[in-house]
Amino acid sequence: MAKATQYVSKVADEHGNIDWSDEENKIWHELITRQLANIKNTACDEYNEGLAKLNLPTDRIPQLEDVSKVLRETTGWECAPVPALIGFGEFFRLLSERKFPVATFIRTREEFDYLQEPDIFHEIFGHCPLLTNSSFADYTQAYGQMGLNATKEQRVFLARLYWFTVEFGLLETPKGLRVYGGGIISSPTETEYALTSDKVERKKLDVLDVLRTPYRIDIIQPIYYTLTKVSDLDNIRKYEVEDILAFVEQAKSLGLHPAKFPPKEEQIAS
Ligand SMILES: C[C@H](O)[C@H](O)[C@H]1CNc2nc(N)[nH]c(=O)c2N1
Ligand SMILES: N[C@@H](Cc1ccccc1)C(=O)O
Ligand SMILES: [Fe+2]
Numbered sequence: 001m002a003k004a005t006q007y008v009s010k011v012a013d014e015h016g017n018i019d020w021s022d023e024e025n026k027i028w029h030e031l032i033t034r035q036l037a038n039i040k041n042t043a044c045d046e047y048n049e050g051l052a053k054l055n056l057p058t059d060r061i062p063q064l065e066d067v068s069k070v071l072r073e074t075t076g077w078e079c080a081p082v083p084a085l086i087g088f089g090e091f092f093r094l095l096s097e098r099k100f101p102v103a104t105f106i107r108t109r110e111e112f113d114y115l116q117e118p119d120i121f122h123e124i125f126g127h128c129p130l131l132t133n134s135s136f137a138d139y140t141q142a143y144g145q146m147g148l149n150a151t152k153e154q155r156v157f158l159a160r161l162y163w164f165t166v167e168f169g170l171l172e173t174p175k176g177l178r179v180y181g182g183g184i185i186s187s188p189t190e191t192e193y194a195l196t197s198d199k200v201e202r203k204k205l206d207v208l209d210v211l212r213t214p215y216r217i218d219i220i221q222p223i224y225y226t227l228t229k230v231s232d233l234d235n236i237r238k239y240e241v242e243d244i245l246a247f248v249e250q251a252k253s254l255g256l257h258p259a260k261f262p263p264k265e266e267q268i269a270s
Helices: 022-038 047-052 064-075 088-096 118-134 132-149 154-167 189-197 208-209 230-237 239-255
Strands: 078-082 101-103 170-173 176-179 200-203 224-229
Touching: 022 189, 047 064, 047 118, 064 078, 064 118, 064 132, 064 176, 078 088, 078 118, 088 101, 088 132, 088 154, 088 176, 101 118, 101 224, 132 154, 132 170, 132 224, 132 239, 154 208, 154 224, 154 230, 170 200, 176 189, 224 230
Parallel strands: 078 101, 170 224, 200 224
Antiparallel strands: 170 176
């Protein structure tokens, strides 16, 4: 079962519009103002190019249709409103149809710097800019198709591939470490931590290695995997589904790497 959310998500009207309160719009304003300053030299060039195309409002939460319009024009993606974390089945199906799940609630001030589940700021500010990048967009759809063809058990392994690329991926670029993972970009705390902390491990991405690396969704990450540029994702996308599932079987027989965090069962949406 997906982690029970403590938030009450908003329902979109027939045009997909959501009536956000002044307080919710104010939280968006403060979050985006803060993060726009933070990501200047931390988010990768590909992300910043996408952010410019989206031209997100800073005074209010954008309506999903405003974001979908740009996504459709650039890579054929669109935003799909969802209440919060959704189950694997719906998640993979949406991605395979180039529909990105956008949770329709925003974090409270108490969780301003980091929250344990994806809110609308995470989904739109964190992920949507890179959905205008063709490598990232094609990879994310191929990932959805992989998941549709996987068993429940294989999906648990596949979740790690998403986690260490789309959610928490880093780039070792000629200009230094940069972020492309939406889970880092939407968190003021983790943006700083992922690039500067000497307590984290940063390893070159190897698919089999990633599939064996357990993670928790409710903590700052102890390990990040790196590529050199977003188009490196093409190399993963080029695997056939059966190749990736063969990696999953290999990971299963080799066993998981020891967890780098205190014991708590992995919170994977079912
Ligand atoms: C596969 C991925 O790591 C994760 O488990 C899924 C599950 N459900 C989700 N649901 C939402 N709304 N957003 C997400 O990013 C995810 N991620
Ligand atoms: N931790 C992210 C939100 C997030 C939670 C869980 C999974 C992915 C992203 C933030 O604070 O913005
Ligand atoms: Fe996310």
